[in-house]
Amino acid sequence: MAAESAIDLGVQAQRASSRIAAVRSFFLDPKAAVAGVILGSLIILAVFAPLIAPYGFNDQDPSASLLQPSADHPLGTDRLGRDILSRIIYGARISLRVGFIAVGIAGAIGLPLGLVAGYFGRWPDEILMRLTDAMIAFPNLIFLLGVVAVLGPGVTNVMIAIGISSFPVYARLIRAQTLSLKERDFVLAARALGSSNRRILAQHILPNAFQPIIVQASLALGAAVLAEASLSFLGIGILPPTPTWGVIIADGFPVIRKNPWISIAPGFFIVAFVLSVNLLGDRLRDVLDPRLRGSR
């Protein structure tokens, strides 16, 4: 008994050290390391916004309207005298939350649909393929405008709209994986042993199909944050005074002559976020599928 638990502990320690080695090798790439630091910093900003931001996101001071950057307000203030830096820090919270949840919604819709279509084939597959063909070809923003026109603006609706618009990619990916996995020996063996379809899908196919999904999710995160920023900039996504990076850029646009920093600064955060998740996604793809290394 003691020997067995010692072996167990040994195996666990080995797994943990191989995980640490994998993470270390992941960040050996300098681009991935920089991207990791940027993404980590942005997440820390988002999580600890109330502790980090010098002011509240909606603290108004009419006497401090449109101030230039100074020691008190490093990025100046907007028309209502709100501190831009604080709004950007709080904005990270909402922009990132929208990004993560939208990607989650897309996965939650796309994964089951792709699994069922790939595993059972026939008409569910046919319908899914035609639907996703139409949706993938479609300009994303136009689709989002349509969905927002139906649902209305707001944080939740924007998450749902972005989630709906991006699920086809997941559905297609997991379908393709399922198609190849369902003919593999271990799945045939599970079937021969009498496993139910649900069990085969959940325990054998889904875990093995997960790698490309993780890569896609990391790349989709940047796209989701860009989509939110675009909708909010247009005034049809998340509405003021809620601070998101897109909302702040839109707020500053009419007064770019007086204080250009209101519109300039949030853009750097968007670019930093999208760039870091894209680079990490690329690195993840390289690590998970070394055949693709250097192909881009």
Add this chain to the structure above:
Amino acid sequence: MGSWRLLRYIVRRLFNSLPVFVIVSLLAFAGQQLVPGDPILAIIGEGEFAELASGGQAAIEAKRHELGLDRPVIIQYLSYMERLAHGDFGRSFVTKEPVLRMIGDRLPITLKLSLITFTVNIGLGLVLGVVAALRPGFTDFVATTWSVLGVATPNFWAAILLIIVFSIKLGWLPTSGWVDPFTDPKSGIQHLILPVISLGLFGSATIMRQTRSAMLEVLRQDYVTTARAKGLKESRVIIRHALKNAMLPVMTIIGLSLAGLIAGSVLIERVFAIPGVGRMAIDATTFRDYPVIQAIVLMSTAAIVIANLVTDVAYGYLDPRIQYQ
């Protein structure tokens, strides 16, 4: 490949894209049905609905009957499709104008902006992609960095940066507005420069990236070495032998970039106050003007279907082994 075969291919491809239209029209129709509240609201708009409501429930029911909303959903969808087939996209709730006429007024502006950007994108993307592939080192580094940044930068933000630098600080170019470059070339081009650069940022970056990697692949091939060994001029080797063969994957990206242009023009038209279809789409979404949104959704689908078709036809030109079947 005869022109008859090509024509037959185009007709069959258009016929094959019918399911896409049916699905998109279904989605557009479903959107109208899913609007919170009374579906009649989505068809006549809030203004007219309020007027009707003042006449009591009977007036609303009479309107519902007149519009056929008391019929089964499938019949409603079929009659919606019949109206579309006759080019009847309904009237805007806001302006009360026929939607088709509204789009007709604004489409030329968006088309000019998009096509000029599309052309610049292809030129810039191909040239920079080829240069980056041929000159590894600094040029390659700059071009690759730009392509990575281009993909991560929101085009509306890039547009604002350009306005701040070139219009406000330097005063070289106008901040906004639209002048037709075909009626007043000088002012038209001045008004176009910033919108085209910001709208083309993403497209040219992706075309450049794909061209670079396709060229790197092709330049390693034996036939390029052979062409050089034959003593052909380097420019001929690059353009006729390498680039033409590298163009297939690039064509796919060029075709796909059109969808990005349609979406991007919505944002760029907002930043530069260009009165095109994109601006109309934003206003329609703000006021929940469903007939306008539906028409824009369907027309964007048509644009994408046609772009894909043109891309596929171009494949055959670039690679004669591809048969139109």
